[in-house]
Amino acid sequence: MNLVAFKILLHDKAKYVALVLGVSFATLLISQQSAIFHSLMHASTRDILEANQADIWVMKSSVETLDQGYPIAELSVNRVRSVPGVQWAVPYYQSTAQLRTEDGRMKLVQVIGIDDLSMVGAPQEMLIGTLDDFDQPDAIVMDIAGYTNIFPGVAPQVGAIVEIGQRRAVVVGICYIGASWSGMPRVYTRRSLGVSMARETLNPVTYVLARAASEHSPEEVAKQITKATGLKARTRAEFMDDTRTWILKYSGIAENFGITILMGVVIGVAIVGQTFYMFSVENLKQFATLKAIGINNWVILRMIMTQALFVSTIGYCLGIGAANLFFAMTSTQLSGGLRGMFMHPLIFVGSGIFIVLVTLLACVVSVRKVLTVDPAVVFRG
Amino acid sequence: MSVICKDVKMAFKTAAGSVSVLKGVDFVAPAGMLTMLVGPSGCGKTTLISLIAGLLRGASGSMQVFGHEVSSMSASMLVPYRLKNIGFIFQQYNLLAGLTASENVAVPLVASGFDWPSALAKGKALLDTLGLGAHANKLPSQLSGGQQQRVAIARALVHSPKLLLCDEPTAALDGQAGQAVMTLLRDLAVAEDRAAIVVTHDPRVYSFADRVVHMEDGLISKVESVSSQKHPVDPHSTSH
Numbered sequence A: 001m002n003l004v005a006f007k008i009l010l011h012d013k014a015k016y017v018a019l020v021l022g023v024s025f026a027t028l029l030i031s032q033q034s035a036i037f038h039s040l041m042h043a044s045t046r047d048i049l050e051a052n053q054a055d056i057w058v059m060k061s062s063v064e065t066l067d068q069g070y071p072i073a074e075l076s077v078n079r080v081r082s083v084p085g086v087q088w089a090v091p092y093y094q095s096t097a098q099l100r101t102e103d104g105r106m107k108l109v110q111v112i113g114i115d116d117l118s119m120v121g122a123p124q125e126m127l128i129g130t131l132d133d134f135d136q137p138d139a140i141v142m143d144i145a146g147y148t149n150i151f152p153g154v155a156p157q158v159g160a161i162v163e164i165g166q167r168r169a170v171v172v173g174i175c176y177i178g179a180s181w182s183g184m185p186r187v188y189t190r191r192s193l194g195v196s197m198a199r200e201t202l203n204p205v206t207y208v209l210a211r212a213a214s215e216h217s218p219e220e221v222a223k224q225i226t227k228a229t230g231l232k233a234r235t236r237a238e239f240m241d242d243t244r245t246w247i248l249k250y251s252g253i254a255e256n257f258g259i260t261i262l263m264g265v266v267i268g269v270a271i272v273g274q275t276f277y278m279f280s281v282e283n284l285k286q287f288a289t290l291k292a293i294g295i296n297n298w299v300i301l302r303m304i305m306t307q308a309l310f311v312s313t314i315g316y317c318l319g320i321g322a323a324n325l326f327f328a329m330t331s332t333q334l335s336g337g338l339r340g341m342f343m344h345p346l347i348f349v350g351s352g353i354f355i356v357l358v359t360l361l362a363c364v365v366s367v368r369k370v371l372t373v374d375p376a377v378v379f380r381g
Numbered sequence B: 001m002s003v004i005c006k007d008v009k010m011a012f013k014t015a016a017g018s019v020s021v022l023k024g025v026d027f028v029a030p031a032g033m034l035t036m037l038v039g040p041s042g043c044g045k046t047t048l049i050s051l052i053a054g055l056l057r058g059a060s061g062s063m064q065v066f067g068h069e070v071s072s073m074s075a076s077m078l079v080p081y082r083l084k085n086i087g088f089i090f091q092q093y094n095l096l097a098g099l100t101a102s103e104n105v106a107v108p109l110v111a112s113g114f115d116w117p118s119a120l121a122k123g124k125a126l127l128d129t130l131g132l133g134a135h136a137n138k139l140p141s142q143l144s145g146g147q148q149q150r151v152a153i154a155r156a157l158v159h160s161p162k163l164l165l166c167d168e169p170t171a172a173l174d175g176q177a178g179q180a181v182m183t184l185l186r187d188l189a190v191a192e193d194r195a196a197i198v199v200t201h202d203p204r205v206y207s208f209a210d211r212v213v214h215m216e217d218g219l220i221s222k223v224e225s226v227s228s229q230k231h232p233v234d235p236h237s238t239s240h
């Protein structure tokens, strides 16, 4: 009888299309918004992701989130190095500074000063130039999105001369960096140079990046560092968590996306539920006829479930396909806030499960009507 | 063996209280005959055949259908009872809109456990013998009312039920189409081991009956036997 169910379902093309589009729209809304939300959260930990050689971040105890590091004394690096279980520790500098182009335009940029010797935290993906170019005088490497932002309409190239914090700087390389929370252009440089750009005098270190020796767990070493130095030490994962938590707490982004996703849910339930309900009600007489002929409720239930699963599967595939097409087109961009956005596999699976549940729920509501329909109505006009 | 109803009483509960619709009906529909049930609107004809079909419950009295006591069957027993024993024909045809004529005819067979291809083949064969072969692959919306009703007759009889229940089968049709439908019913439905009950308002088709049972205000008022010579049977009538 499932074939009969398909034929009933597919007969009213307009309603079938409405059902499928309803499901795919809800899928699109839910999965895409969830993925953007997740990607933004992911982007908020950008520098931690980039400096993936380090598994421990050491900072002033008042630091709550990645972008708000405070300067600490240079001496801290050596103190961290001397903690047992630390394989290596290097300084990392991060600040914002004013950039001024030759034609006088100003931009606030994120300056990242990396350890001259180890190059820990240096860009992973150089588009133009190499890490060796950091050794050139006044060398800075800019991320491509920042470069296009500062020099609109100019093909990315090395050689541009700018002033950062009244210090001369030459673009010697261009790198790709995924979107970050602040969205500011990123300028990578040797730490010594970065410090002078931000005109930091006393404490030219923001974080100490460290790695636990292989026989020690990062958690345990982080605790030892805090004990020995009085500084806050977080593992890479913990610091990512801290940063995301801080952003969720202070930005309103969770509420914002929460509302959109909730709207997706409501629209999904409303469209799918309503259309499916209407569909079942309009086919009530056909179902009543089947019941009169002698088809039992279980078979009818199975017919309706088959219809629902069929519609939700097709709708889900279209919706998730559209969402991923969107990301395929936007995430490969070199600049723009959507660059590097992606859909986590859990969102894939989760929105699928959710959509099937919504459709089955809609189904249960309309099924009640079908199962309780008095087959005696078949004799009434 | 046949349909035998004794002292059937049925009341509906309404806002205004309980309304007695059947007030002690004694009714017989013998196998091998076409029994017409006629009477004014609201006298309880549909109620009576709904009870016989087990679509309505709650009547008192006895209703024997080929040996089954319908009123003592549980709801879950009634479903397979209908599937096996009863063919239905409705005023509005009630064909499934998404299914072709032959698929519609196949439905009772599929529901009885036939696989789809063989049910479909049987459905098609039956339509062929009814002269509807050319319409086998059409959807109900592509057929005239009379054609739809003849497809419905095929659907009602494809699984050889013992009892055929028709409620106003010609009411939605013009005179000519009505005659064609009744001719087909007469030819096909009346069989040795089958009872056919046709509820109708339409005096133009009385002549197709073997027996005419008159009902009035919830009671049987008169039973007429019609001599079989009177049937205007035309062996070629199924071809149009």
Ligand SMILES: Nc1ncnc2c1ncn2[C@@H]1O[C@H](COP(=O)(O)OP(=O)(O)OP(=O)(O)O)[C@@H](O)[C@H]1O
Residues within 6 Å of the ligand: B012, B013, B014, B019, B021, B039, B040, B041, B042, B043, B044, B045, B046, B047, B048, B201
């Ligand atoms: N479910 C119901 N609830 C209440 N009253 C009902 C119900 N079904 C039928 N009736 C009433 O029972 C009476 C008989 O109805 P029934 O449909 O059996 O008449 P009928 O002889 O088939 O009439 P018609 O020729 O117009 O089809 C009518 O007065 C009708 O209003």
Ligand SMILES: [Mg+2]
Residues within 6 Å of the ligand: B045, B046, B047, B167
């Ligand atoms: Mg009636």
